Amino acid sequence: MDFTIPDEYRQLTESARRFRETELMPLEQQFLRDGAFSPELRTELEHKARRHGLWALDVPEEYGGQGVGTLGACLVAEELFKHPAMLQLGGSPEPILYSCTDEQKKRYLYPTIEEGLRSCYAFTEPDTGSDFAAVRTTAVRRGEGWVLNGTKTFISDVERAGFCIVFATTDPALGAKGITCFLVDIGTAGFEVSRPIPTMGDAWEPYELTFRDCEVGDEQRLGPVNGAWKLAADQLTHGRAKIAAFQLGIAQRCLDLAVDWAKERRTWGKPLASRQAIQWMIADSAVELDAARLLVYRAAWMADAGEDIHHAAYAAKLYATEMAQRVTDRSLQIFGGLGYSRELPIQSFYRQVRVWRIGHGTSEIHRWMIARKLLGLGSGD
Ligand SMILES: Cc1cc2nc3c(=O)[nH]c(=O)nc-3n(C[C@H](O)[C@H](O)[C@H](O)COP(=O)(O)OP(=O)(O)OC[C@H]3O[C@@H](n4cnc5c(N)ncnc54)[C@H](O)[C@@H]3O)c2cc1C
Known part of the structure; x- marks a missing residue:
């Protein structure tokens, strides 16, 4: 395996770095003070990113995207996630939407x-x-369409969404094999943001x-009846590789800040950098970040080579998310009280990285899947 980053990706990363420095960094103190960017500002920043060529990066060219692939998208995400607003670029649909019918593509995929x-x-x-098998939201056939009933929770990006990709059971006796996916427009009668x-x-x-x-027509069904399991698994795998890449940018930024501070801050007449306790935190962080980077790049490279990355993505996300937790924590420690303050981004990164050991599959489920493959166990074991 060749770990060289192709030149075109270096140029792309350079565009992302320039965008971060010119458009995002001037807003960092505002973000740290307010704790969030408004949905309008996020949209405006995405449009500015588009002008920097950062739009629909990993979308195949046949759909009008830039077709840079997973590795290119991961490198750009790594660069952008050095800012605590953690901006995700526009124009990249959830990969499940590539399974749309032609009509659905016109309505959902292309406008995205x-x-x-x-x-x-x-x-x-x-x-x-x-536990995918335990989904309780039901979709029941009525005439030509479907009726949905149930509650979904912890759903991100609702404030800016035009439609929702919903998973509902259409045959509870089949467990995970009885789930179907639907595209439901925001504002559909019976669908409420509670x-x-x-x-x-x-x-x-x-x-x-x-x-x-909530009534939807059969044309709102995405993929086969009882066929959402495979669509969801592929979608989650793709997302895991990207989430793993986010951690690299976060950890790199925190480590860079900590290194600079260790050289500057003096105690008992010497810089922190001269203390072995501090040196070890920096060394461990650098080595773990490097290891995570190799796992992420390998998973992305395999995806671009058309290989099955289910397990490479489990490993990359598991290791990178736990690495980022340790690196943000050590960096905060090196800053002492200043690290805990809202004047620096480290506390924001420290809180925000915690979610990725939970979302898109928890660390425990990732370990379970990795072990199950090694031990040759079946589902449920
Ligand atoms: C900020 C945020 C945003 C989110 N966005 C979305 C979103 O956009 N869409 C969406 O659908 N969901 C979203 N989620 C939900 C997220 O995907 C779930 O929280 C996650 O899948 C874990 O499910 P759970 O919370 O029900 O935990 P549970 O499944 O109840 O697990 C609880 C704990 O038990 C452990 N556990 C469970 N089963 C086992 C087992 N068999 N062996 C060992 N340990 C086990 C888990 O690892 C975890 O530590 C979001 C969550 C958060 C916090």
Whole structure:
């Protein structure tokens, strides 16, 4: 395996770095003070990013995207996540939308790529998150269409979404094999955004959603009846590689800040950098970040080579998210009280990285899947 980063990706990363420095960094103190960017400002920044060529990066060229692939998208995400607003670029649809019918593509996929239409992704429910088989939201056939009933919780990006990708059971006896996916427009009768859920994170506020006798036509069904399991698994795998890449930027920024501070701050007449306790925190962070980077780049490279990355993505996300937790913590420690203050981004990163050991599959479920493959165990073991 060749770990060289192709030149065109270096240029792309350079555009992302320039965008971060010119457009995002001047807003860092505002973000740290307010704890969030408004949805309008996020949209405006995405449009500015578009002018820097940062739009629909990993979307295949046949759909009008830039087709830079997973590695290119991961490198750009790594660069942008050095800012605590953790801006995700526009024009990149949830990969599940590539399974749309031609009609659905016109209504949902192309407007997402070309016009920045946004979706939210509703799988988790009050009674289930990790266990796909336990989805209780039902979709029942009525005439030519379907009627949805149930509650979804912790759903991100609702505030800017035009439609929701919803998972519902169509055959409860089949468990995970009885789930079907639907595209439901925001504003559809019977579909209500019930409440926001405040969290310890800055960048996200997820929502609870309620479906009460919500009627949708069969043309709103995405993929086969009882066929959502495979679509969701592929979607989650793609997302895991990207989430793992986010951690690299976060950890790199925190480590860079900590290194500079260790050289500057003096105690008992010497810089912190001269103390072995501090040196070891810096050395451990650098080595772990490097290891995570190799896992992430390998998973992305495998994806671009058309290989199955389920397990490479589990490993990359598991290691990178736990690495970022340790690196943000050590960096905060090196700054002492200043690290805990809202004047620096480290406390924001420290709180925000926590979610990724939970979302898109928890660390425990990732370990379970990795071990299950090694031990040759079946599902449920
Ligand atoms: C900020 C935020 C945003 C989110 N955004 C979305 C979104 O956009 N869309 C969406 O659908 N969901 C979203 N989620 C939900 C997230 O995906 C779930 O929280 C996650 O899948 C875990 O599910 P759960 O919370 O129900 O935990 P549970 O599944 O109840 O698990 C609880 C704990 O038990 C452990 N555990 C469970 N089963 C096992 C097992 N078999 N072996 C060992 N340990 C186990 C888990 O690892 C975890 O530590 C979001 C969550 C947050 C916090």
